[in-house]
Every structure is written in C-alpha cells, then in structure tokens.
Amino acid sequence: MSLQREIPVMANLLQSNDFQAEINRKHFQKHNCLTINLIGSPGAGKTTLLERTIAVLKSKHNLAVIEGDIFTSKDAERIAQHDIPVVQINTGGGCHLDSKMVEKVLPQFQWDNLDLMIIENVGNLVCPADFDLGEDFKVVVLSVVEGDDKPSKYPVIFRNSKVAVLNKMDLLGLVETDLGVMKEDILKINPEIKIFEVSCRTGEGLEDWTNWLDDQVRKTKERGA
Amino acid sequence: MSLQREIPVMANLLQSNDFQAEINRKHFQKHNCLTINLIGSPGAGKTTLLERTIAVLKSKHNLAVIEGDIFTSKDAERIAQHDIPVVQINTGGGCHLDSKMVEKVLPQFQWDNLDLMIIENVGNLVCPADFDLGEDFKVVVLSVVEGDDKPSKYPVIFRNSKVAVLNKMDLLGLVETDLGVMKEDILKINPEIKIFEVSCRTGEGLEDWTNWLDDQVRKTKERGA
Numbered sequence: 001m002s003l004q005r006e007i008p009v010m011a012n013l014l015q016s017n018d019f020q021a022e023i024n025r026k027h028f029q030k031h032n033c034l035t036i037n038l039i040g041s042p043g044a045g046k047t048t049l050l051e052r053t054i055a056v057l058k059s060k061h062n063l064a065v066i067e068g069d070i071f072t073s074k075d076a077e078r079i080a081q082h083d084i085p086v087v088q089i090n091t092g093g094g095c096h097l098d099s100k101m102v103e104k105v106l107p108q109f110q111w112d113n114l115d116l117m118i119i120e121n122v123g124n125l126v127c128p129a130d131f132d133l134g135e136d137f138k139v140v141v142l143s144v145v146e147g148d149d150k151p152s153k154y155p156v157i158f159r160n161s162k163v164a165v166l167n168k169m170d171l172l173g174l175v176e177t178d179l180g181v182m183k184e185d186i187l188k189i190n191p192e193i194k195i196f197e198v199s200c201r202t203g204e205g206l207e208d209w210t211n212w213l214d215d216q217v218r219k220t221k222e223r224g225a
Numbered sequence: 226m227s228l229q230r231e232i233p234v235m236a237n238l239l240q241s242n243d244f245q246a247e248i249n250r251k252h253f254q255k256h257n258c259l260t261i262n263l264i265g266s267p268g269a270g271k272t273t274l275l276e277r278t279i280a281v282l283k284s285k286h287n288l289a290v291i292e293g294d295i296f297t298s299k300d301a302e303r304i305a306q307h308d309i310p311v312v313q314i315n316t317g318g319g320c321h322l323d324s325k326m327v328e329k330v331l332p333q334f335q336w337d338n339l340d341l342m343i344i345e346n347v348g349n350l351v352c353p354a355d356f357d358l359g360e361d362f363k364v365v366v367l368s369v370v371e372g373d374d375k376p377s378k379y380p381v382i383f384r385n386s387k388v389a390v391l392n393k394m395d396l397l398g399l400v401e402t403d404l405g406v407m408k409e410d411i412l413k414i415n416p417e418i419k420i421f422e423v424s425c426r427t428g429e430g431l432e433d434w435t436n437w438l439d440d441q442v443r444k445t446k447e448r449g450a
Contacts, residue, residue, distance in 0.1 A: 041267045041268065041348075041350075041371075042266045042285045042350050042371055042372075042375050042378070042379060043266065043368065043370060043371025043375060059242075061406050069378060070351065070379060071377070071378060072374075072377055072378050072379065073376070074374050074378060079291060093353050093381065095320065095349075095351040122351065122378070123266075123350065123351075123375075123378070124320075124349060124350070124351050124352075125266075125322050125348065125349070126295065126320040126347065126348075126349050126352070127349075127352065128353070135284045141267065143370070145268060145368070145370050145393070145396070146267055146268025147264075147267075147268045149299050150267050150268060150348075152296070152297055153267070153295065153296060153297050153299060153348070154267060154295060154298070154348070155296060156295075156318065168370070169402075170399075171251060171399060172397060174395075174396060174399070175396075175426070176426075188280070201400070203402075220243075
C-alpha cells in the first residue's frame with residue numbers, strides 16, 4: 001500500500017470501498033441501528049471490551065456482532081456465549097475488513113430487531129483505519145501497555161475515530177507509559193475525540209463507556225421512533 | 226489484500242518484491258553481514274528489545290539498524306543514542322516495509338564494517354509477514370500481554386519466522402494469558418521455531434537471546450573469514 005506505483009490501485013480500491021460503505025450506511029440508518037467499527041492492535045482488548053459492553057447493554061437494547069478475523073472463529077465463539085447474534089468474517093489472510101465483506105453478511109441478521117451492531121475489525125492498528133464499512137463511527141482501542149508513543153506513530157486511526165478507549169489501566173503503574181503524553185498526543189491528532197480510560201479486567205472505568213454508548217444507542221432509536 | 230479481485234495485483238507485487246529481496250540477500254551475504262527482520266504488533270517491545278540487544282552486542286560486533294515506521298523518526302532517535310549507524314524509512318502510511326525500500330537505503334551504510342544489520346519493521350503482526358526483505362531470517366516479537374490466542378489468529382508470521390521472542394514476561398501473572406497454550410500453539414504452527422521468553426524491562430531471559438544471536442553473527446562472520 002505504500003509504493004508509488006500502488007497508489008492508483010489503492011485509490012480505486014478505496015473509491016469502490018466507499019461506494020459500498022455508503023450503501024451499508026443507508027441500510028443501518030434505515031433500521032435505526034447504531035453501528036460501530038472497533039479497531040486496535042492484536043491484544044489491545046477489543047473482544048474483552050466487546051464482552052463487557054454486551055454484558056451491560058444487552059438487557060437494554062438488541063445487540064449483534066460481526067467478528068472480523070484473518071483465520072479462526074475464536075472471537076465469534078466467545079461472543080456467541082453471550083446469546084446475541086454473531087457472524088464471523090474470515091479474511092483468509094487479509095489485513096482488514098472492507099465494506100463488501102460486511103455487505104455480504106448483512107442478510108444474516110434480523111434488522112428490524114437491532115439497535116446496536118458492533119463490528120470488531122481484524123487486529124491491526126494500520127490498515128483498517130482507511131476502510132469505511134458504513135459505520136456511524138470508529139472506536140480505537142489502545143492498551144496502555146503498548147506505550148505512549150503509539151498515537152503519534154499511528155495517527156490515522158486516531159484521526160478517523162470518534163472514540164479512543166485506553167484499556168489495561170490496571171497495568172499502568174507497571175510499564176513505562178506516560179498516560180498524560182498518550183492522551184495529549186491523541187488530542188493533538190484529534191481534538192474532538194472522546195477518551196475513556198478503562199480496565200476490561202478489573203472493570204475500572206467501564207461504566208462511563210457503557211453509559212455513553214447507551215446514550216448514543218438511545219439517540220439513534222429515538223431518531224426512528 | 227483480501228478481495229478476490231486484488232489477488233493478481235498482490236501476486237505481482239510479491240513476485241516483484243521477492244526479486245529485489247534476492248538481490249538484497251546477495252548483498253548481505255557478500256558482506257558476511259547477518260541480517261534480521263524484526264516483526265510484531267505496535268507495543269510488542271521491538272524497539273526495546275533492539276536497544277537491549279545493541280547494549281550487549283555492540284562491543285562484540287559492528288551493528289547497524291534500519292528503522293521502519295509509518296510516520297515519525299522516534300524509534301531511530303532512540304537507536305541513534307546507542308552510537309550505531311541507523312537509517313529511518315518512513316512508509317508514509319504503508320503498513321509494511323518492502324525489499325525496494327530497503328534497497329534504497331543500503332548505500333547509506335559502510336558494508337565492509339558490518340556484522341549484524343537489524344531491520345525493525347512497521348508495528349503490524351499481519352502485513353510484514355508476507356514481505357521478504359532479503360533478511361537471513363525473521364524474528365517475531367509477541368508480548369505475553371497480547372493474549373495466548375494470538376499465534377493461532379495470526380499464524381503466518383509464526384510460520385515464517387525462525388525465532389519468536391515472547392516479551393513482557395514480568396507481566397505474565399497479571400494477565401489471563403496461558404503461556405503453555407501460547408507456546409504450544411506457536412510450535413504447532415512451526416515446530417522448528419526457537420522461542421525465547423524475556424522481559425526487556427527487567428532483563429529476565431535476555432542473556433539466552435543475546436548469546437544465541439551472538440552465535441549466529443559469529444557463524445556468519447566465520448563463513449567469510
């Protein structure tokens with residue numbers, strides 16, 4: 001994706017992706033279903049955040065999940081245990097989901113009954129940042145263990161996300177990460193971004209995140225009421 | 226990289242990459258310089274491992290580093306403090322290094338004086354796995370904090386690496402990771418891989434890694450003596 005000669009191919013690809021993403025977006029909007037695209041490195045804690053979020057919100061709203069992975073259905077199996085609809089997309093080596101992969105699995109859900117669709121992308125802080133799936137917004141999950149230099153080294157995903165969830169706060173004192181630097185750099189890249197500091201392991205900070213997301217889902221439902 | 230229609234483009238790209246990689250490899254071999262390609266997620270600890278390795282080996286061998294990053298020269302600045310030659314490649318959004326990027330910076334080093342070249346790839350467990358840079362072998366760095374499911378979810382890099390360095394062992398008891406499962410899955414994918422368990426923070430286990438690498442460098446030097 002980075003060589004000069006590849007740029008035209010990449011441009012076509014992104015145009016074609018954006019076209020389908022708009023169709024997906026209209027589909028989500030028609031059904032008043034808030035749709036979010038969860039992105040982060042392998043091991044940032046996306047699936048655990050998803051499980052924690054489902055546990056709180058599933059009594060209030062109708063949720064569903066699309067799981068993106070390169071291989072295996074491990075994450076989808078974890079989500080299925082929470083008794084909500086989940087569909088696995090395996091990219092077979094591909095480093096990100098795209099809007100056409102998402103479109104293909106849409107018929108597998110009962111859209112009249114859905115309030116919140118969470119799409120968990122492939123574990124990768126780089127490539128998924130460029131691909132609109134038709135979601136309402138992207139949520140980047142960054143583990144504080146990854147280091148405070150990560151926002152400035154991987155700015156695109158922070159620029160393109162509405163929310164940053166900083167996870168594994170329980171390990172903060174045990175690593176070199178300066179949380180102030182991390183947050184400052186994120187806000188330099190995207191002054192509008194909303195930051196949550198959580199530990200999916202201890203539960204710390206999760207209520208702020210689930211309350212906020214609950215609010216977003218309610219607003220989307222009211223739009224259609 | 227995952228859509229059907231992209232496969233021909235990707236195949237051309239990999240062929241063209243492999244062609245240049247072989248030229249790079251001949252260059253490294255001609256100079257009896259062991260060259261390794263360090264790959265892992267953002268925050269796995271690649272740069273810290275590199276710094277720790279330099280500190281031990283620089284009195285024994287002539288080292289140099291190529292730093293791959295999407296943006297910023299933060300890592301190159303860290304390496305430059307160790308008084309060894311370092312060149313930064315910024316991919317400008319690209320998710321991996323390729324052999325042509327590496328070729329372009331080769332003239333910036335004094336090859337007659339080099340014994341070990343370490344190339345630190347872009348932080349990404351997915352895309353760099355497919356791109357041969359002409360190195361002797363790949364080293365995958367995985368933080369145990371990332372979770373024991375990562376090898377089976379991202380098998381390509383484990384299949385293509387000669388060595389796996391499992392980092393952040395000091396945090397092992399504080400996370401859910403089962404080290405036995407992690408290692409078993411790595412060995413299922415690649416029974417020949419050499420595994421080192423280290424903490425770049427505390428220094429635990431690093432001696433085994435640097436002794437082994439020292440040995441590899443000596444063998445390469447002897448080949449040319």
